[in-house]
Amino acid sequence: MRSGRGDRVFAGGVTGLALIVPLTLAGITFLMVEAAWPSITKYGVGFLTSSTWDPVKEIFGAAAYLYGTLVTTAIAVVLAAPVAVGAAIFLVEYAPKRIAGTLSFLIEVLAYIPSIVYGLWGLFVLVPLFRENVEPSLQSLLGPVPIVGGLFAGAIGGRDLLVGGVILAIMIVPILVAVSREVIAAVPTAQREGMLGIGATKWEMVRGAVLPYARIGIIGAIVLGLARAFGETMAVTLVVGNSSTAITSSLFVPGYTMASAIANQFVEATGQLYFSAIVEIAVLLLIVALVVNTLARLLIRRVSAAPQGFAI
Amino acid sequence: MTMTVARPTTTGAPEALTPEPAPVEPAIRTERLNAWYGPTHAVGDVTFEIPGRSVTAIIGPSGCGKSTLLRCLNRMHEITPGARVGGQVFLGSEDIYWQGVDAVEVRGRVGMVFQRPNPFPMMSVYENVAAGPRLRGWERSRAEMDEMVERNLRRAALWDEVKDKLRRSGAALSGGQQQRLCIARALATDPAILLMDEPASALDPIATYKIEELVRELADELTIVIVTHNMQQASRVSARTAFMLAADDGVGRLIEYGKTDELFTTPRDERTEAYITGRFG
Amino acid sequence: MTAAALAPAWRVRRRRRVADTVMAVLLVVATAIAVGLLVLILGYLLVNGLPALNVAFFTERPKPFGVEGGGVGPAIVGTLIVSALAGVIAIPIGIAAAIFVTELRPGRWGGIVRFAAELIAGLPSIAVGVFVWSFLVRGLLGRYSALAGAVALAVIMVPIVARTTEEVLRLVPGSLREAALALGAPRWRVILRVVLPTARAGVATAAVLAVARAAGETAPLLLTALGNLFFSTDLLRPIAALPLQIYQYASSPYDDWHAKAWGGSLILVAVIAAVSLALRAFAPRGAR
Numbered sequence: 001m002r003s004g005r006g007d008r009v010f011a012g013g014v015t016g017l018a019l020i021v022p023l024t025l026a027g028i029t030f031l032m033v034e035a036a037w038p039s040i041t042k043y044g045v046g047f048l049t050s051s052t053w054d055p056v057k058e059i060f061g062a063a064a065y066l067y068g069t070l071v072t073t074a075i076a077v078v079l080a081a082p083v084a085v086g087a088a089i090f091l092v093e094y095a096p097k098r099i100a101g102t103l104s105f106l107i108e109v110l111a112y113i114p115s116i117v118y119g120l121w122g123l124f125v126l127v128p129l130f131r132e133n134v135e136p137s138l139q140s141l142l143g144p145v146p147i148v149g150g151l152f153a154g155a156i157g158g159r160d161l162l163v164g165g166v167i168l169a170i171m172i173v174p175i176l177v178a179v180s181r182e183v184i185a186a187v188p189t190a191q192r193e194g195m196l197g198i199g200a201t202k203w204e205m206v207r208g209a210v211l212p213y214a215r216i217g218i219i220g221a222i223v224l225g226l227a228r229a230f231g232e233t234m235a236v237t238l239v240v241g242n243s244s245t246a247i248t249s250s251l252f253v254p255g256y257t258m259a260s261a262i263a264n265q266f267v268e269a270t271g272q273l274y275f276s277a278i279v280e281i282a283v284l285l286l287i288v289a290l291v292v293n294t295l296a297r298l299l300i301r302r303v304s305a306a307p308q309g310f311a312i
Numbered sequence: 313m314t315m316t317v318a319r320p321t322t323t324g325a326p327e328a329l330t331p332e333p334a335p336v337e338p339a340i341r342t343e344r345l346n347a348w349y350g351p352t353h354a355v356g357d358v359t360f361e362i363p364g365r366s367v368t369a370i371i372g373p374s375g376c377g378k379s380t381l382l383r384c385l386n387r388m389h390e391i392t393p394g395a396r397v398g399g400q401v402f403l404g405s406e407d408i409y410w411q412g413v414d415a416v417e418v419r420g421r422v423g424m425v426f427q428r429p430n431p432f433p434m435m436s437v438y439e440n441v442a443a444g445p446r447l448r449g450w451e452r453s454r455a456e457m458d459e460m461v462e463r464n465l466r467r468a469a470l471w472d473e474v475k476d477k478l479r480r481s482g483a484a485l486s487g488g489q490q491q492r493l494c495i496a497r498a499l500a501t502d503p504a505i506l507l508m509d510e511p512a513s514a515l516d517p518i519a520t521y522k523i524e525e526l527v528r529e530l531a532d533e534l535t536i537v538i539v540t541h542n543m544q545q546a547s548r549v550s551a552r553t554a555f556m557l558a559a560d561d562g563v564g565r566l567i568e569y570g571k572t573d574e575l576f577t578t579p580r581d582e583r584t585e586a587y588i589t590g591r592f593g
Numbered sequence: 594m595t596a597a598a599l600a601p602a603w604r605v606r607r608r609r610r611v612a613d614t615v616m617a618v619l620l621v622v623a624t625a626i627a628v629g630l631l632v633l634i635l636g637y638l639l640v641n642g643l644p645a646l647n648v649a650f651f652t653e654r655p656k657p658f659g660v661e662g663g664g665v666g667p668a669i670v671g672t673l674i675v676s677a678l679a680g681v682i683a684i685p686i687g688i689a690a691a692i693f694v695t696e697l698r699p700g701r702w703g704g705i706v707r708f709a710a711e712l713i714a715g716l717p718s719i720a721v722g723v724f725v726w727s728f729l730v731r732g733l734l735g736r737y738s739a740l741a742g743a744v745a746l747a748v749i750m751v752p753i754v755a756r757t758t759e760e761v762l763r764l765v766p767g768s769l770r771e772a773a774l775a776l777g778a779p780r781w782r783v784i785l786r787v788v789l790p791t792a793r794a795g796v797a798t799a800a801v802l803a804v805a806r807a808a809g810e811t812a813p814l815l816l817t818a819l820g821n822l823f824f825s826t827d828l829l830r831p832i833a834a835l836p837l838q839i840y841q842y843a844s845s846p847y848d849d850w851h852a853k854a855w856g857g858s859l860i861l862v863a864v865i866a867a868v869s870l871a872l873r874a875f876a877p878r879g880a881r
Contacts, residue, residue, distance in 0.1 A: 027728075106631055109866060121634050197388065201612075
């Protein structure tokens with residue numbers, strides 16, 4: 001194939017621009033680790049285990065932020081997964097085609113709402129609701145129960161880890177539904193017929209043939225949702241409280257997540273070490289995001305008919 | 313015509329779960345059976361009877377509605393969105409399309425084997441066979457389960473090949489073995505009737521031969537209805553054959569039905585003759 | 594054969610039927626919750642946001658607390674400027690990456706570029722903000738600026754543009770390329786004059802969708818553009834942006850500003866959702 005000057009120039013230009021992508025990724029990783037280096041070397045593993053965050057004395061331990069992130073993400077997944085997977089099953093197996101189309105569309109619209117708007121809605125609608133109704137009810141109902149009651153102990157302020165988790169749950173529902181739908185729809189009809197042929201009810205068919213077949217992909221969807229919840233900032237920062245660095249078992253504690261800690265403190269991070277510590281939190285987010293996203297894609301690709309290009 | 317009620321004599325049948333009447337003398341009778349896919353009329357006015365404990369083949373060119381007809385016999389047709397059935401289908405003395413009948417129960421009592429083998433890949437060979445009975449609440453001791461699984465794998469002529477692979481995935485078998493697994497799975501619910509939709513068309517000749525042998529053996533115990541596009545297969549395997557054809561209006565109708573050797577040697581209808589002599593289809 | 598002859602035999606055990614019905618109901622409930630959430634959010638948005646909208650809201654700049662009126666004018670302008678600038682940076686890179694991967698067939702490097710784009714797409718937007726904050730704001734440029742904000746948004750946009758454009762390019766039939774090549778056209782001409790024009794609508798859609806997505810981001814701008822209460826077109830100074838303004842209004846203790854936050858949100862959602870959903874019809878599947 002002859003390759004004239006025009007081709008070489010063109011290829012050169014396109015390649016140059018295209019290579020900016022991996023270059024940027026490498027740059028992001030390298031530069032952020034470099035900026036966080038003072039903090040990484042000074043605090044070592046203690047950064048992950050200590051919850052003392054004192055800018056004045058320059059002692060930084062991000063355990064409380066880690067904890068907040070884990071708790072809110074866990075709440076998000078626990079609440080969102082049943083709703084989303086249930087909706088996905090309904091849309092694929094039960095709903096008539098036209099209704100399924102409309103409903104899916106409506107659920108997808110949720111994905112187009114910017115996170116700041118979720119934060120706003122969470123702050124002005126969810127927080128008062130939880131403060132006045134939900135949390136007092138939970139406390140009186142489940143407070144006395146041993147072990148579980150500890151989750152609902154303490155003063156109720158409204159802006160806490162629980163509400164943070166709930167708003168994240170709402171945010172990840174559309175992704176979970178979309179991916180689960182694809183995965184479930186990809187289960188071959190022959191499997192459904194095989195189950196029905198031996199005398200299964202519709203639900204028995206779903207439980208016995210569809211879900212086991214789609215299981216890996218659904219887990220992938222959940223991991224994807226987890227990745228999204230993990231790094232979410234604006235929705236959470238408005239409702240999670242941002243004041244306490246105590247690690248207790250109560251969900252009613254106004255805590256931080258890693259992302260909200262960054263958003264709240266970056267302005268004050270004038271000192272070199274403080275700045276470094278903030279960047280280190282971001283590096284942690286980066287690492288987890290990379291790992292979790294890769295895992296999610298591997299899981300989903302194995303099962304669904306999703307396109308093999310720059311994936312979702 | 314009255315049907316005699318008799319208990320089937322399959323050996324070692326699992327005991328009844330509830331005091332329901334035993335499956336009656338396996339025979340199928342359709343009365344003006346029609347089937348639609350939405351607005352498309354696929355099967356028109358089929359009325360015929362299938363005797364018990366025998367093999368009946370349904371043949372015809374593609375698109376003649378033979379698979380659709382078969383799927384009407386165990387109420388599988390209506391699973392497709394927009395699909396509809398008219399007329400009656402009597403299994404024994406009872407019309408399975410009567411309002412009070414639960415389609416799920418019909419499918420549990422009539423076995424079906426599909427064109428492409430479809431064992432459940434997430435279940436082991438053992439679990440595939442046990443799936444049907446488990447659904448119907450048949451939970452027994454380990455030993456009884458093992459015995460049931462073995463019995464049905466033997467009936468499907470598969471036991472010797474998989475007896476040390478019982479825990480392997482149902483999909484980890486060859487095509488022919490998978491299909492026999494599906495047959496075992498269908499047999500496990502102890503049906504009196506077995507419907508087979510071109511069961512060997514996706515298989516190689518040796519596997520096909522084994523399936524045909526199996527069909528002949530099973531005919532001693534069950535009523536088998538087999539759809540096939542292979543006329544030689546029909547003549548090898550069946551006692552009676554039904555020939556279907558889609559008319560100009562696209563509706564599949566039953567053209568001729570009779571003893572297999574008579575239909576193939578002295579067909580009464582000229583369309584049947586045209587088909588079996590290869591002039592079309 | 595009368596109905597009376599029908600034994601109750603052809604019935605499934607009650608427990609199985611009940612379970613089947615119960616599960617069906619639960620699944621409907623789950624779907625209702627998922628859909629209901631949208632209705633709730635949009636509902637509150639409309640109810641609370643509409644009252645705040647008036648002409649002044651769109652054109653004026655924020656007034657200090659205690660003074661009536663004011664609006665998000667600077668924020669709207671700021672968002673337009675920063676998003677457009679981000680687009681100028683990101684769209685060429687994204688399209689180039691897509692062309693690189695699909696048309697130039699560079700072997701292993703294609704996989705590397707694609708994988709890198711996927712990973713960037715998976716980064717939390719705050720992390721991207723921290724990167725640009727550290728690299729440009731505290732590093733190179735030395736100040737919070739519109740330019741830094743645009744760079745942060747561009748990083749987020751590139752994978753979206755690349756992904757969607759790649760899909761669009763793959764839809765162009767190979768026979769078209771072969772025919773053009775067979776006529777003797779050089780590779781670059783085939784791509785620029787045949788393939789891209791054919792995919793024109795899809796690529797344009799991809800670009801607009803990416804810009805719309807980026808326009809709604811707050812976290813990256815928080816650490817880079819910082820926000821501004823005044824109209825500004827200086828790229829080297831902090832600039833206002835609608836999501837940032839909403840955040841500032843929302844975090845304040847003042848009811849009037851809360852109302853303005855709702856108003857700003859309504860505008861943001863209306864524009865982004867309208868643009869994205871309208872264009873979705875033109876974009877190939879998966880372009881979200």
